Amino acid sequence: MSNDQNKIINSNPFFEFHHDHESEGFAFPIVTDHYNPFMYNLPQHHHQNPTEFQFQGYNTLDAPPSPCNTTRNSNDPAVEAAAGSGGAGGGGGGDSFPLTPNSSASISSQEAGVEEDSSKSKKESRIGLVCSKAKEKEGKKQRQARFAFMTKSEVENLEDGYRWRKYGQKAVKNSPFPRSYYRCTSQKCIVKKRIERSYQDPTVVITTYEGQHNHHSPAVIRGSVAAAMLAPSLFSPQPTPAFPTFPQDMFFPSTNERGQTSPAAFYTQLTDSGRHHPPPDIPDQYSFLMPGAAMTSSFFHKPEP
């Protein structure tokens, strides 16, 4: 990792958040991914108002150290945005969050190739073909950039404008709720999505997107009402991130309840149908859209001391 990236991470309040969370008395329903230190937190005031839920999700561009890793330009503002290097409210941080197509298109294409090779070698070994160890090592799976968020919802699979095919379900250790694995149904699109319900708060759904779509949301193509309201950025010719793309005028709050800067933090609540709707009686509401799905959120703001 470059010095610049280190700088970004060191200045990322989430990391501090992570390291001292025990002393702060916060509960983390899910903690760190070995490859991507996503952090989730349920702030104390969540328990004071069960109708609200705080989302804190962010994406790091970390991947397991590998010579195959694409060198990322740490001067790229998108990388800074992804790492949450302050100024989160500053103009919405570009046309997609947290990755811009520009910053990741090359990464995506290279890693897609790796993934294809890997799955191929796996298939071949299954039908009895011998693969050399060197080749297997070379084809070692690379993890794509991931983005996760939590939503208070009765339904697991939230409408995000893309079509997904379920390819697996596993029991989660220490949890009564299974984890479901989905793949984007679009041809040659390697984006995956993982959905599980938090065992600490069963009303909370944890969704993890991995990879970057190489196509537009079908909802956009279909020209749905929601799509018609979508930000112009979604119509750009570049591949779109797997995770929600926020319109340019999207504003993210600059601080959480500890006064720390966060790249994205908001409350959200869902209807039974999985569509987001404005939570009632919560001030500072702001509407925005996910690809193919309208979402209304009220912003994270400081609780009264």
Add this chain to the structure above:
DNA sequence: CGCCTTTGACCGGCGC
């Protein structure tokens, strides 16, 4: 018939 979910088996990584 095509697309989807379900589900048990399998694979690879990792810790002991």
Add this chain to the structure above:
DNA sequence: GCGCCGGTCAAAGGCG
């Protein structure tokens, strides 16, 4: 080496 665990495969069946 062994067992655990997360992730994936693929056959079978369901559904419109």
